[in-house]
Amino acid sequence: MKKMTSSFSKLKGLAVMLTLVVPALTWAQATNSVMINVTKDMIKAQVDGSKAIDLIAEIRKQRPALSSQAIELQMLRVQAKSNIGGAQLLLKINNDFVASAVVETDPDQFSVDDDRSYGTFELKNIDRSKINSASLQLQIESNIKVKSIEIVLGAVQEPAIFGRYAQDQATVIGGVDDSEERDMRPTDAAVAAIYGTYYGNDEDVILAQQQAQAEAAAKAEQERIQQETLQRQQQYYAELARQEEEARLARLEQARLEALRPKPNYSNPVQCVKAKKKKTNGKKEVCIGEVIYGVWAAHSPMVIDVNAKDKTIYLLFTTSNQPLVMKVDDLPNGR
């Protein structure tokens, strides 16, 4: 095959030389391309329902000189654009698909009448077989607009292999293979070992279950203790808070009462009133601001005002905001 290929290349080279020397004799496909402006009537429905453009027919329409020659189709450059979902262009030669290109361009440009809205897509022929038929097939034709096709004529380049692939040793087929008839059941020892390796046994699991139960119980106990601790702490701090609040309210009340409590009337020009007899202070005079001791058990009211005319005194007890009004002579006498 290699020899044939080599001879073929040489012959082809000779053909190119002849072409250059005698241009009238043969048409130099390698240096030419055929441009086709695609019209709707070029796109024909195929037997299988697909839509395609007959490239050979179009080439021969444009280049009648090629009618008698075998065509070498190297590549297509297709100007196309697509709607939502895209489309695919396929180069079909001799009923074989040899190249494809995905067309997915901006659908917003699909209806725009502007040459710049088209993209260019290349489809390289990879099969150098003699061409009997060639077509450009449109997959999902409703999604694609094709403006033009440039058919590049010339020698086809088949795919080369780039990697190194001859490193594996070949498998020998047809050798003795007794495993077809061989009993492939594992030995009892293997089954027992497999079971022991890949499956848990009841003892381990029971142990694990007991351990898990113990852990769960320990965890539950911890949570119970923690809950209890929390409750106790909450109760303790709630009591503290309650007491503090009580004290705070008491202080507020005290302050309120203090604010309301009448003050000794030092602005009264008459500061003292005279009794007939000595009082507990050892004097006959009882004056504003004076505290009366030894008259009421556990109470020591203060004189906050006096009325000299009717010998009245105003006594303020800490237990009341309202002063007690009494005649100075009604005060118990001192010793």
Added chain:
Amino acid sequence: MLGKGQAMKKQILGVIPALILSSWTHSAVAADCSLVKPVEVMVDGQKQIRYDVKDGELLGCLPAQPKVTWTVNKDRWSDQDEINWQNFVTQIGRARQEGRCSTVDTCLASSANPYRDDFDVKAFHFSDCADFPMYLRAYFAFKNQLPFSFAIGLKSNPPTLEQIEQMDQNITRLQQAVDNGYMQALPPEEQAKLQKKLDDAILEKDKFINQQQKPQTADNGNQANSRYSVVNSAGVARDFFTVVRQINNQVSSGNYRMLLTPPDSVLPDFYPTKVSRQAIRTGTTVYNPEGHVGMVYEIKPDGLVMVMDAGINSDVKVYSFKSSDFPRSRPQHAGQFKNWRPQYVENAKYDKKGNIVSGKTVMMPNEQILDFSLEQYFGNVDLNNSDSKQARWVVNGKNVNYYTYVEEKLAERGFAFNPVDRIAQSTTDLCNLLQSRAKAINSVVSHGINLKDHPAMLPENPYSTSGEWESYAVNSKDVNIRAGALLIMSSAKDYLSKYASGDPRISYSGDNLKRDMIKAFISKSASCQVQYTNSNNKVISMPMSVALKRLTKMSATPYFCTEKIWGATFSAEARTCNDDSLKQDWYKTTQFLRNATNKDLGAWGGASLDELRTMATQGKLDMRDRSAEFDILKRLSEL
């Protein structure tokens, strides 16, 4: 485990912050019976009027289903019954593959079903992924008057000592973090978060040791408490729909998460099978421990296993068995290929018509099953091996990985595969996945989920959760799609390697394998497109190639507008979206989910938007634009 000192410290520190539970609070959707009505569906390429139920929650809204007693006239399945079962499964799978039906109901109502009769015209069949194999097996048994039984009442297997120690260490570490949080006077929300992690770890341990893990994700798999049997000792007669409603309600992917069971316990419905063309066959189930189940409907001569499954909305899809769809996991998860455990009725009592009226259903133990094997987990080299990390698979004298081993063992002797066909099949699978996603999103729209508020937090595990997220989000699908796309590229590379080294398993007679694989990819993608309804009720069509370009922009979250769910790129497409600024923030901040190619979970599970923002700022989330990694054509060209 709470240390004594730590416990004391906690007590001394006083007030415990309120426990903030961030459980996923979205409940299952209340059944809206107005959604259940006869509609036109395609069966065998013709329109038929049938019910179109997209959600198991709505089954109760259906009119009464035909009541036909399940008679049993054989005490066990014969070899011929098993062959008939295989043919039945193949027919259903191929019908789906050929597009003659699309759901469990339409497939059973189609001509592909050799047992279709008047009963199926009147009945409505529904099953989701885990129920699907069980539903088909039950249906086949019912139609062929065979016994049938399935495990119920699952409980998770207990942890190993090592697992218990690991959990204890984790709890101790989290407790220390909580204590440090108090000591350092962290903000209350930080403390609450630490406390939540601790509480979750304690809860998870409790569930594990008390064998109450979620069956679908149980660490060590499950065991069953009992069985539900059509022939039973009590002689209770059952009708088909009574049985399958039990399947709908009781069976989950947890039923497949059983490898070995304790002695004398209820045996699982399935057993892990040897890897060979005789053992892995049509009707064999395939379990993905991430929570999905498929069933083999065909094995191609080149070893390619074709699988069918049902989605949450009873849609059936077909694809080839691949590592991205069925990743390996720990042995106790019991993933990969599993066969139906043989069963028989013991002490069967017959009536005058020859029907079994009572008897005890007995399941065959592993040691009596010839193709029982643990080689899928422990390799095929040493049958004494009990360490999955030492598993080795050798075929024809060569060490290979598990998936290659399966493929080579399932290929017909000396049969090679064509890599070009494989790429074509993988591309078709990818297309089917995208179309299945489109159907799921249509269900989101019809239930108005996209109009709801985004939940305050991501689920702990978006790939396996409950409620609305589980019913409507497409996180798992999207991961499979992205992984499937990457697998096409890595497979192509692998095929080139095998071809270059002259691997006789490769059957390719062309002159440029890379070119032909590219052509196969283009050819299959040319006929694949998806559609969605935007917020203005306009249907948008999109070629598969465009959808692939948007893989890291498409959101799996059902609470976004469909424009975001389909990764609208241009403002012209996005402007019909009415999502508020909060939803837009969610979308921006969850780029890492749209980049995911596996279902690994990170610290983001259960995270709030603020937490995600913080993680993104700290570089803990993959917020890169990784769309270029999924440009399959470009990457194939660069091989």
